[in-house]
Amino acid sequence: MDTRTIKLIEEYLNDELESEALKAFQAELNENPELMKEVKLHSEINQAIMDKDSQKLRNELQAIHQELKRKQLAARIIKVLSKPVYASSLAATVLIAIIVAGILFFSDANTNSSEGIFSNYYQADDAIMMVRSGTSPEDINLKEALLAYHEKKYDNAIELLQHQNNNILAKYYLGLSYLETDKLEKAIETFQSIIEHKNNLFVEQAEWYLSLCYVKSAREEKAKILLEKISDSKSIYKEKAEKILKKI
Amino acid sequence: MREYSVEELLEGIRQHNTDVLKFIYRSYYPQIQHLVVTNSGNDDDAQDIYQDALIVIYKKILKNEIQLVDCSFGTYLYSICKLLWLKQLEKKKQNNDFYPEDDVIVDDNEELLQEFEQMEKFKLFQKHFRSLRKDCRKVLELSLEKVPLKKIAEIMGYKSDKYAKKRKYQCKEKLVDNIKKDPKFKEFI
Known part of the structure; x- marks a missing residue:
């Protein structure tokens, strides 16, 4: 198909051909x-491009x-973890941490591309529940809070x-909820306290999201230092950190 | 979970109402998944078929062609999914002993299948359209929306409307080429 024919076809479909040319073409x-x-093909392609409603649906x-x-x-x-056999045992905590890490990793593997570094690399974390089956008010609160987070009711989650x-x-999850609601200062504070606490399973995640907070709040120096640290480590966010570093 | 009447469901689909779409998913998807998975399909196939069927229904609603005579929405959706899945299996030329049973009550099967065929084709075209460069997509969309070339040149920051026209043809040519090169395209000729 040469360019001239394509031009003719398009003009024909757009009713742009004048009488003589139109007759000849017909x-x-x-x-x-x-x-x-x-x-026919050209016309159908045009229809498909304009068929935005179905694509949206x-x-x-x-x-x-x-x-x-x-x-x-x-x-x-939740059901599995609420079974009495797991209640408050260390094994449950470890298992939970593994599940969380797995899910975090998995959800990060699916990062959608869109514009801007932040939206490119930030993905809301799925709150998959891992609450020990306690009945103390705190446990119940936590469970509710994570559900609220999962349902994207971040203000509720923060409250709880x-x-x-x-x-x-x-x-x-408090840090993530702050981040979701654009309360960057509070998010930064929260992630920092997780990192300072050291002995926990969320340090890598906290470092990563803290670096995104820095990116989002345009603190490039801080972002850079932290991202360099992440990319030098064995963090699961290593490769992503390297990619962002190339862009800032 | 509240219940909806057939009319409410159809209107909900027409408006892309999230609550209605969720209701439909919760109420009917499990059966459809079961249908596909127990007939040489997997979860992804089930999801595709479910979405395809709803979009076929959506198009029929827009054209005011839908008629639900003496059957529930669930039955209607299920029978369309069955019909479409059967067609897919036929295309894949898989041996199977899955035939539509007497309970396929959709009366205008031919029409539905035509709509389905066209949708498959559109899906392919749209996929290639999405993989064009951003400026190409924009130029093509604008010209299909009948925006004058002068205005297109202005929006896109082109030097002249002549260049906008040239760009439009280049983009269309690229798109048509890509589509023709796709092995799946042969299925539609």
Whole structure:
């Protein structure tokens, strides 16, 4: 297909051909089934491009599918972990941490590309539940808070999480909720306290999200130092940190 | 979870109403998944078929062609999914002993299949459209929206409307080429 023919076809489809040219083209069209096919193809491609509503609906259906599937998964994990056999045992805590790490890793592998470093590399963390089956008010609060986080009710989550001072998991999701609601200063403070605490399983995550807070709040120097540290470590965010470093 | 009447469901689909779409998913997706997974498909196939079927229904709603005579929305959706999945299996030429049973009650199968065929084709075209460069996509969209070339040149920051026109043809040519090169395209000729 040469450019001239493409031009003719497009002009024909756009009603841009004048009387003589139009007649000639129509005559050609009647005799040349190949050309006819080509015109049909071009016209269908145009329709497909303009068929935005269906594409939008498909994306919405896709989002619903993912959201509800995750919820089911979360519900299932809560169920498993609520069984008495796991209650308050160290093994449960370790298992939970492994699940969380796995899910974090998995969700990061699916990062969508969009514009801007922050949106490119930040992805909301799925709160998959891992609450020990305690019945103390604190435990219940935590469970509720994580559900709120999962349902993207970040303000609720913050409300419930900010009093859970000694729980690192709570702190982690508190930091993420601050980040989600653009309370960057508070997010930074929270992630820093996780890092300072040292002996916990969320240091890598906290470092990563802290660096994103710096990127988002345009503190390039701080972001750089931290990202360099991450890219020199064995962090699961190593490669991403390297990529951002190349851009800033 | 609240219940919806058939009319509410159809109207909800027309408006892309999230609550309605979630209700439909929760109420009917498990059966459809079961149907596909127990008939040589996997979860992804099930999801594709479910989405395809809803979009076929959506298009019919927009064209005012939908008729649900004496059957529930769930039955209607299920039978469309079954029909479409059958068609997919046929295409893949898989041996299977999955035939539509007498309970396929969709009366205008031919029409539905045509709509499905066109949707598959559009999906392929849209995929290639999305993989074009951003400026190409924009130029093509603008010209299909009948924005004058002069204005297009202005929006895109091109020197002249002549260049905008040239760019438009180049982009279209690229798109048509890419589509023709796709092995899947042969299925549609």
